[in-house]
Amino acid sequence: MKLTRIVEVTWDKHSLFVRGERIMVFSGEFHPFRLPVPDLWLDIFEKIKSMGFTGVSFYVDWGLVEGNPGHVSTDGIWNLEEFFDAAVQAGLYLIARPGPYINAETSAGGIPGWVLRQNATIRSDNPEYLNTTTNYMSIMGRIIEKAQITHGGPVILVQPENEYSTWPGVTDFPTSMNRKYMDFVEKQLLAAGITVPLIVNDNLALGYWAPGSGLGAVDIYGIDSYPLRYDCAHPTVWPTYRFPYDWQVVHERESPGTPFAIGEFQGGSGEGWGGVIEEKCGELVNEEAARVVYKNNYSFGVKLFNIYMTYGGTNWGNLGYQGGYTSYDYGAAITEERGIWREKFSEQKLEANFLKVSPAYLTATSGLGINGSYGAPASIAVTPLVGNGTRTNFYVVRHADFSSTDNTQYNLTVSTSIGKVSIPQLGASLILNGRDSKFHVTDYDLDGINLIYSTAEILSWARGPGSTRVLVLYGGAGELHEFAISRHLGDPAMIEGNNVTIQQKGPAWVVQWQVQPNRSVIRVSDLEIYLLWRNEAYTYWPMELPASHPIGNFSSPTKELVLVKGAYLIRNVKLVGKQLWLSGDINATTEIEVISTPVDQLEGLVFNGQQLKTSHTATGKLSAKIDYMLPTFEVPNLSNLRWKYMDSLPEIKSSYNDSAWKTCDKAISHNPRDLDTPMSLYSMDYGFHTGSLLYRGHFFANARESYIWLNISGGTGFGHSVWLDDKFLGSWPGTGAKATITQNLTIPEALSSGTPHIFTILIDHMGQDEEAPGTDAIKFPKGILGYQLSNHDQSDISWRLTGNLGGEEYQDLSRGPLNEGAMYAERQGYHYPNPPSSDWTVSSPIKNGISQAGVGFYTASFQLDFPSGWDIPLNIVFTTFTSGTSQHDELGLNYRCQIYINGYQYGKYINNLGPQKSYPIPEGVINHNGVNYIALTLWAQDAEGARIGGLDLVASTAIRSGYSKPRPAPQPSWVARSDAY
Numbered sequence: 001m002k003l004t005r006i007v008e009v010t011w012d013k014h015s016l017f018v019r020g021e022r023i024m025v026f027s028g029e030f031h032p033f034r035l036p037v038p039d040l041w042l043d044i045f046e047k048i049k050s051m052g053f054t055g056v057s058f059y060v061d062w063g064l065v066e067g068n069p070g071h072v073s074t075d076g077i078w079n080l081e082e083f084f085d086a087a088v089q090a091g092l093y094l095i096a097r098p099g100p101y102i103n104a105e106t107s108a109g110g111i112p113g114w115v116l117r118q119n120a121t122i123r124s125d126n127p128e129y130l131n132t133t134t135n136y137m138s139i140m141g142r143i144i145e146k147a148q149i150t151h152g153g154p155v156i157l158v159q160p161e162n163e164y165s166t167w168p169g170v171t172d173f174p175t176s177m178n179r180k181y182m183d184f185v186e187k188q189l190l191a192a193g194i195t196v197p198l199i200v201n202d203n204l205a206l207g208y209w210a211p212g213s214g215l216g217a218v219d220i221y222g223i224d225s226y227p228l229r230y231d232c233a234h235p236t237v238w239p240t241y242r243f244p245y246d247w248q249v250v251h252e253r254e255s256p257g258t259p260f261a262i263g264e265f266q267g268g269s270g271e272g273w274g275g276v277i278e279e280k281c282g283e284l285v286n287e288e289a290a291r292v293v294y295k296n297n298y299s300f301g302v303k304l305f306n307i308y309m310t311y312g313g314t315n316w317g318n319l320g321y322q323g324g325y326t327s328y329d330y331g332a333a334i335t336e337e338r339g340i341w342r343e344k345f346s347e348q349k350l351e352a353n354f355l356k357v358s359p360a361y362l363t364a365t366s367g368l369g370i371n372g373s374y375g376a377p378a379s380i381a382v383t384p385l386v387g388n389g390t391r392t393n394f395y396v397v398r399h400a401d402f403s404s405t406d407n408t409q410y411n412l413t414v415s416t417s418i419g420k421v422s423i424p425q426l427g428a429s430l431i432l433n434g435r436d437s438k439f440h441v442t443d444y445d446l447d448g449i450n451l452i453y454s455t456a457e458i459l460s461w462a463r464g465p466g467s468t469r470v471l472v473l474y475g476g477a478g479e480l481h482e483f484a485i486s487r488h489l490g491d492p493a494m495i496e497g498n499n500v501t502i503q504q505k506g507p508a509w510v511v512q513w514q515v516q517p518n519r520s521v522i523r524v525s526d527l528e529i530y531l532l533w534r535n536e537a538y539t540y541w542p543m544e545l546p547a548s549h550p551i552g553n554f555s556s557p558t559k560e561l562v563l564v565k566g567a568y569l570i571r572n573v574k575l576v577g578k579q580l581w582l583s584g585d586i587n588a589t590t591e592i593e594v595i596s597t598p599v600d601q602l603e604g605l606v607f608n609g610q611q612l613k614t615s616h617t618a619t620g621k622l623s624a625k626i627d628y629m630l631p632t633f634e635v636p637n638l639s640n641l642r643w644k645y646m647d648s649l650p651e652i653k654s655s656y657n658d659s660a661w662k663t664c665d666k667a668i669s670h671n672p673r674d675l676d677t678p679m680s681l682y683s684m685d686y687g688f689h690t691g692s693l694l695y696r697g698h699f700f701a702n703a704r705e706s707y708i709w710l711n712i713s714g715g716t717g718f719g720h721s722v723w724l725d726d727k728f729l730g731s732w733p734g735t736g737a738k739a740t741i742t743q744n745l746t747i748p749e750a751l752s753s754g755t756p757h758i759f760t761i762l763i764d765h766m767g768q769d770e771e772a773p774g775t776d777a778i779k780f781p782k783g784i785l786g787y788q789l790s791n792h793d794q795s796d797i798s799w800r801l802t803g804n805l806g807g808e809e810y811q812d813l814s815r816g817p818l819n820e821g822a823m824y825a826e827r828q829g830y831h832y833p834n835p836p837s838s839d840w841t842v843s844s845p846i847k848n849g850i851s852q853a854g855v856g857f858y859t860a861s862f863q864l865d866f867p868s869g870w871d872i873p874l875n876i877v878f879t880t881f882t883s884g885t886s887q888h889d890e891l892g893l894n895y896r897c898q899i900y901i902n903g904y905q906y907g908k909y910i911n912n913l914g915p916q917k918s919y920p921i922p923e924g925v926i927n928h929n930g931v932n933y934i935a936l937t938l939w940a941q942d943a944e945g946a947r948i949g950g951l952d953l954v955a956s957t958a959i960r961s962g963y964s965k966p967r968p969a970p971q972p973s974w975v976a977r978s979d980a981y
């Protein structure tokens with residue numbers, strides 16, 4: 001049991017308190033290691049903050065920072081202090097999740113390769129395993145400790161381990177062994193000085209590690225859930241079997257003393273090799289899903305809600321596990337290119353902002369959702385959240401069948417301060433469209449003004465100068481809505497729009513309207529009410545004004561808000577005298593209008609440092625037009641670059657000397673998979689864990705060789721190619737499903753007895769699999785699992801192996817341990833900027849390519865000079881040639897490319913598998929003002945060779961942006977690697 005208690009972060013059964021104030025932790029998952037440009041972290045944070053979120057949850061990938069045992073990287077792109085500073089600047093609290101195991105679709109779930117080759121079971125209490133974690137956990141623990149809220153930092157919670165909820169064959173999980181392990185991880189954090197509460201994420205929702213469960217590991221119990229699952233190929237098909245309907249009961253049973261917390265909830269989904277592009281995952285978990293399943297979570301009274309992922313990013317440099325390709329866009333609210341155009345971003349903005357201004361939600365008690373309750377038909381479930389000590393009640397309506405596409409009419413009969421009412425009172429019915437869900441409120445407090453009820457949802461409300469309030473309501477297209485306020489407030493007046501019915505009913509004014517594209521605005525004394533179409537509400541930004549230390553930009557219930565309409569993004573606002581300073585982005589000429597500020601008579605607007613020409617709207621609001629004039633900038637045509645070429649498979653030449661390679665001489669492996677070979681040929685046993693693997697098998701012929709049988713492992717989507725001396729024997733081009741393959745390759749010509757020969761085998765390493773606790777499946781080896789040369793003993797072949805130069809003692813401390821593979825050009829570091837290519841052949845991967853199976857390496861450079869103040873995302877886009885095209889005869893279909901930009905491997909492309917063709921490259925990895933080096937490996941797997949169908953650098957919509965231009969990530973240039981072979 002964790003004993004330390006701090007005053008900065010406490011909790012009761014309803015919610016967390018931060019600095020004594022109740023707060024909804026509305027959090028988005030974002031992994032800094034998936035965006036290796038520290039200066040862009042603020043951009044993501046600002047976008048998450050502008051959605052109305054109050055926090056971010058992040059993992060640290062142990063495998064990336066301690067690739068070399070004993071050496072933990074904490075600078076450059078691994079510098080978390082910059083991440084913490086950016087979080088403070090944006091005003092987001094952090095949930096730190098350092099592992100040691102993280103899952104997260106990372107190679108080995110974040111366990112470093114060198115740990116996998118140990119005997120001990122991963123995530124067990126075996127001291128051999130535990131000892132591997134201590135260096136990392138103490139260094140990372142101390143880094144996180146310094147960033148805790150107790151020192152003014154952003155970290156309010158820390159999660160030991162990840163979804164540690166099962167162990168195979170164990171019916172009484174957790175066993176004392178499992179307990180000892182969790183206890184050990186927790187103590188590591190406490191020893192590093194962590195004093196903020198510890199939180200657990202139990203994906204089985206069985207109460208594991210909950211306080212009071214008797215297991216006693218953590219302070220806050222949370223669950224994880226991915227109810228829309230992962231079938232992005234059928235994005236409109238919602239699985240029905242997983243939707244929760246009674247989590248308030250589960251929570252009350254498992255952890256009644258802590259707030260209901262969902263440590264991870266599905267924010268998108270992921271895909272793998274040969275699957276569909278990530279955009280489809282965005283369609284699966286779209287704005288409708290966000291409405292239905294997130295509101296379902298609010299109906300259970302969730303008070304800590306983390307959406308995984310909110311910004312996914314990129315599996316650059318081989319950091320991903322075998323089941324995913326380069327993009328980790330995840331179909332998340334913020335795209336891999338840092339775009340916010342997915343409708344889900346806007347939908348989540350509406351939801352998070354509503355909860356932020358609804359303090360009554362923080363203590364409300366959730367009742368069961370019952371089909372046909374509160375006057376609704378049986379096809380609708382209504383879940384009440386009843387105020388505790390407040391008058392406010394919330395009612396969440398959804399279809400009883402979550403995935404229903406029916407449009408259903410209903411009425412709502414509820415008790416309010418004016419008695420029991422059946423809504424709508426002015427006739428007609430409410431409508432719940434298919435795949436929609438809504439919050440209705442009763443007796444909702446607008447700081448002293450009572451909103452008796454509203455069927456339209458609340459985006460936000462704010463206090464203006466004096467006693468004024470502005471309330472923003474919205475509804476879906478064409479819907480009918482109604483709200484009521486007390487007659488005592490005064491007479492309502494329409495100050496904008498029409499088609500609104502206002503009638504007196506008993507002690508109330510009842511207002512009914514049909515949602516239209518154009519807004520209506522009603523004024524009742526000091527209260528102004530905006531009636532919006534939901535899509536218009538998307539363009540409204542409720543922004544927090546900075547407060548004094550220590551709150552600063554963090555959220556607090558006492559904060560003053562500014563409501564702004566317009567702009568693609570508002571990042572932050574501040575008041576300078578009677579001027580409102582805004583920082584934000586536009587993607588078109590935009591009108592902005594300030595709906596509410598605490599200032600009486602606002603006098604001016606400044607946008608991104610520029611004073612705007614303002615005018616007053618008919619309703620007296622300050623507004624201004626911001627021009628968007630697309631600047632001119634040039635993007636080079638990659639086909640026209642002066643590409644330099646070198647052969648990157650010298651290993652098949654008889655002259656090649658492999659004496660510096662690792663000799664495969666380990667007769668014993670700790671791997672749980674038994675050896676099928678005299679010596680282990682598992683690459684991990686020799687310290688190679690990433691990218692690609694090259695084997696050379698030496699033997700003397702006996703003239704009776706007719707075939708070689710191979711059993712090869714590379715992970716799903718992998719391919720391999722095999723040569724005998726310089727003769728190509730064949731390839732395995734890969735499928736999305738197979739992680740290993742057996743193959744018989746014919747030896748085409750008889751070999752002369754007694755002559756020496758060499759097999760060369762190139763294998764793609766797709767990343768280690770993730771862990772199922774206790775199975776050690778995570779250790780499944782890559783490389784050669786078995787071989788048989790006909791009419792030979794296995795021991796006739798002696799093998800040598802290389803992977804990335806140095807293996808665990810990897811070369812590139814800036815870009816990390818997984819960025820490079822085994823290919824010759826990679827071992828030499830030619831993928832770095834400024835390689836020694838002056839006397840290489842001029843040859844293009846697009847126009848020329850290579851004419852036989854093998855590996856060609858290409859490099860070129862180009863200059864960019866983009867205008868400042870513009871955020872212009874760039875993508876490298878491949879064009880696929882598929883069979884049936886006229887080029888098929890001269891081009892190989894089966895080829896693989898790795899794209900390097902300034903030394904960062906930012907794309908693995910498999911022509912015959914896909915699905916990914918477009919690779920976003922973040923600014924800072926690619927230099928928007930300066931020289932860039934592009935390099936690529938072209939691995940032709942067919943005898944006729946390959947050239948690339950097409951390769952383009954494509955700019956997305958240019959955004960006029962208030963982002964801070966990032967300094968480049970470290971981009972060390974080529975220097976001769978003295979030990980390279």
Ligand code: GAL
Pocket residue numbers: 102103104105162163203224264270308
């Ligand atoms: C969770 C896990 C995360 C991530 C997610 C799926 O179960 O905790 O790390 O892997 O699944 O994207």
